[in-house]
Amino acid sequence: MIGDRILAAALASLLLACAVTAARAQQAPVDDSQPPSQPAISAQSTQAQRDTFLEALAERIERDGFAATRGEVEALIDRPDLPAAFRSRVLRAAVEVTRRARNPDFQETAERAYAALVDQVADLNERSVLIQTMGNIEVDRGRFAEAEALYLASDDLASGRALDERANLMTALGVARAQQGKLDVALEAMLEAYARYQQTEDGPSPNLLRNIGALSIYLEDYEQAVDFSRQAIDAFGPEHRDTPGAYSNLAAALVELDRPGEAMTALETGIAIAEQQGRPSASLTNNLGYMQHEQGELDAALATFEKTAELNRANGDTASLAIARKNVGDVLVDLERRAEAAEAFERSLALFREADIKPKRLELYRSLVDNLEALGRYPDALARMREWRELAEELASADAQARVAELQTAFDLERRERELAESERVRLEGEAALAALQAETAREGLIRWGLIVGVALLVLFLVLMARTLRLRTRANRMLAEKNAEIDVQRKALAEANTLLHRHSSEDELTGLANRRFVRGLLGAGLPEVFRASPALLVLVDLDDFKGINDRFGHPVGDRVLARFADVLRDAAGPDDVLARWGGEEFLWLAAGQAMADADRVCRALGEAVRATAFDVDGETIRLTVSMGVAPLAFGEDPATDFAVAIKIADAALYEAKQAGRDAWVGYDRQARDAELFSGSLDIDALIERGALVRVR
Known part of the structure; x- marks a missing residue:
């Protein structure tokens, strides 16, 4: 239980050293009766010795890999004779190595070791760092609520830690909160991190500045978003790969502040920097297309969205490519190039299906169906409407059902009109055939049977005429009923189309145009x-x-x-x-x-x-x-x-x-x-x- 693997490794090293000595001095073989070597670290080791040992251990882990040294690490963590703070440092070192290597195999072992060790660590600073390390593991697992609780517990013990470490802790807390959608308190944590970093020599990191800017946009504090986005741009510098993203945040905030000219300039600058770096930004290019579209620069917007699609295709980003294709279709609709728009929407639909992004696919159906209606392609529109309804029901949305009913009514109306026309044709043909049969029968009866057969045929004629009258009366009644039903459906369809037109062209809140x-x-x-x-x-x-x-x-x-x-x-x-x-x-x-x-x-x-x-x-x-x-x-x-x-x-x-x-x-x-x-x-x-x- 005191580290058999470490002892075995130390013994092997000792035997090797003895063998070398014996070869040089031509002495007798090593006496196996000598006691085995002691562990390289013990409870009596000084702090300096422990620090040296940890440095050597870290070097071996980096050189040989964690798998090769895992047994030694776990044995050290389990040794009750070693100080708890030292074992905590070993555990933290192992966690950080496996996190950098994106190796989750050690997480459960680390969690068990942490539970057994944390309360034994008397040094509050070391305990704070250990708790923060476990919070990092929870973030890797996607368990952000658990990570938040650990970060808060770590901060409660962190008063003696260096200011930059405490600032880093607040940044991690902000990330955990943001991942839970708790944006207001996430921003509070990051602003606290910013205040702490301001008191250090290096100051806040560019990533923290960018994150504060992004959160400020979500929380509609656009002036603050502009301020921190510009700070991030200055801190990153034009060579950094994240600088274009900071320009994107800046542009978003400027748009909300009704400063479209500055926003356009920010996007164009970010795009130029990304291209100079050899990493063209599909996101920035797409945002530029949105602005050009809003400003009515349709030809420019179309070219920009096409460029965005090419970048997404080159990056293998199917989801973003689907969005870019939808944007191309929207601009083509505004340019009255609806046939091309229909093709763009269909390509977008196929890509959304491939990426399995249902909410975005739901948004696409409205534009797709509206365009098919405008082209008069009603069967295609109805087929897509049915897909829309199925997807909307799956996502607990009732918005598409009214549109499906509207088109379904139109197609039912056309079908019933065809059925009614066919019924009328059959009735007229039947009457014509009946009249011909009656004439032929009367003529043959007069020739063959004379007056008696003629009387019989007259009776038959009267019976048939009565039947024909009943059939005609019934057919006329059915025709009247169907005409009334058609009138009702035409009126319902007209009302639905009027309502649809009003909703598509009227602002719901104010009643003004849109x-x-x-x-x-x-x-x-x-x-x-x-x-x-x-x-x-x-x-x-x-x-x-x-x-x-x-x-x-x-x-x-x-x-x-x-x-x-x-x-x-x-x-x-x-x-x-x-x-x-x-x-x-x-x-x-x-x-x-x-x-x-x-x-x-x-x-x-x-x-x-x-x-x-x-x-x-x-x-x-x-x-x-x-x-x-x-x-x-x-x-x-x-x-x-x-x-x-x-x-x-x-x-x-x-x-x-x-x-x-x-x-x-x-x-x-x-x-x-x-x-x-x-x-x-x-x-x-x-x-x-x-x-x-x-x-x-």
Whole structure:
């Protein structure tokens, strides 16, 4: 029980040394009656000797591998004559080696040794480190709640440990909490780690800075996310492989802060760095495609998503490739290239099945089915709808069932109409055949049998006529019933289609139009009032709306948004288009208005908002809005004209926000060349060139 393997190894070394000595001195063989050697470490060894032994043991493990030294390690851990703190250090060394080698075989042995040893370790610092080490094992096992409890217990004992070690412990705690979805307390732990690292010579690690930035995004503290993401970028430097990912976090936070120009620049910079490193980032490229799509740069978005797909294919990332293919399909739909979109969606569906990602496949079905409907491929649409329903039921979702019922109703209607037409055809053919039979029978009867047979045939004719009358009456009644049933189903289908159209083009919360409706207007649906004369495009943003959500909760924020929509309707004209553009941002297309009217239009809305009392549970909330304005004149390419105007108005809105909110800023477009306004806008340069004129 005191380490037979160690004794055997020591004895073998001793015998070898004696053999060498004997060979050199030509002495007699070794006397086997000599006592065996003692273990290389004992209870009487000094601290320095134990430290030296551990260093030598670590070297042997690295050189020979853990499998070759495992017996010696386990024997040391089991030796009750050795100090508990020393045995703890041996256990920790073994755990760290096996963790680096991703070898889980030692985990259960380590867990049993830890349970027997931890309470024997009197040194609180060593006990804290041992507990943290076991927490690391639980993280490797995916048991994050158990890891969190161990990290907290370790921190309770860690007051005497070095500050950088305690900071590392807080970082590990944050990771364990984040893996459980406890993001708020995970961020608290990482901020505590940051504060501890700030007091050390080396400071916080770039990975910690990046993680704080990412968690801040999830918790909607976007200013903090920007701050820490930029710190991470500076700490990583342009050569580090994780720098592009930090740029991705920065871009995500900037998007939420309504700073799309800076977000686009961040993504483009991250992509360029990744390509310089020889590691092109599919994730960053995909995010750039999303932004281009949102900004209406459809051709650029399509090229970017195609590039993303190629990167994912090269990386063998089937799941991400499926997402990229769906994104390609979405852009093709907006470009009215629906046949190509159908092919892209089908490729995405096959990839999602291969990767077995059911929630993402569920999201894909809506776009896929909508596109098939638009192409008139109803049997294909119905087949995919049935798959959608089966998957939705499997994932406990009822959303797809209504759509399945809608298409099923349409196909049932077509089937019943075909059946009814066939029944009518059969009835008419039967009557024609019956009439021919009656005429032939009468003629033959007169010839063969004379008057008596004629009377008999007359009786038969009357019987047949009565039967025919009954058949005709029954057929007419069935026809009337089927026609009534068809009318009911046509009405139900019309109502379902009307509801579907409204949901697809209307914001559920405010009742205003949504982005999809506005994009639809840019095609054949553009009202004549916008074709005949210019308009103003006004982006309206509720100031400090996040504070309302934070203070009163999102349900109250939703009521405020709905009430603001009413104020916006009152301020708009009868031909104007109003849409909820996203979050607390609204789009106002003021028909027949020019930049000379911008001050009057914006002042009227601003005053109406300030005069409106938003009552919340007996407390009155007062709001202000910031507005960005751009002229909008539709030409031969309405989609491009709108995309340029929305980018200009977005830049103006950002300036209004930066100027202190509760204001409006506009840029009057002087140049018609759309190429001047492609990519991220440099407002100052455009003003200097005379392409834009600032209006306040």
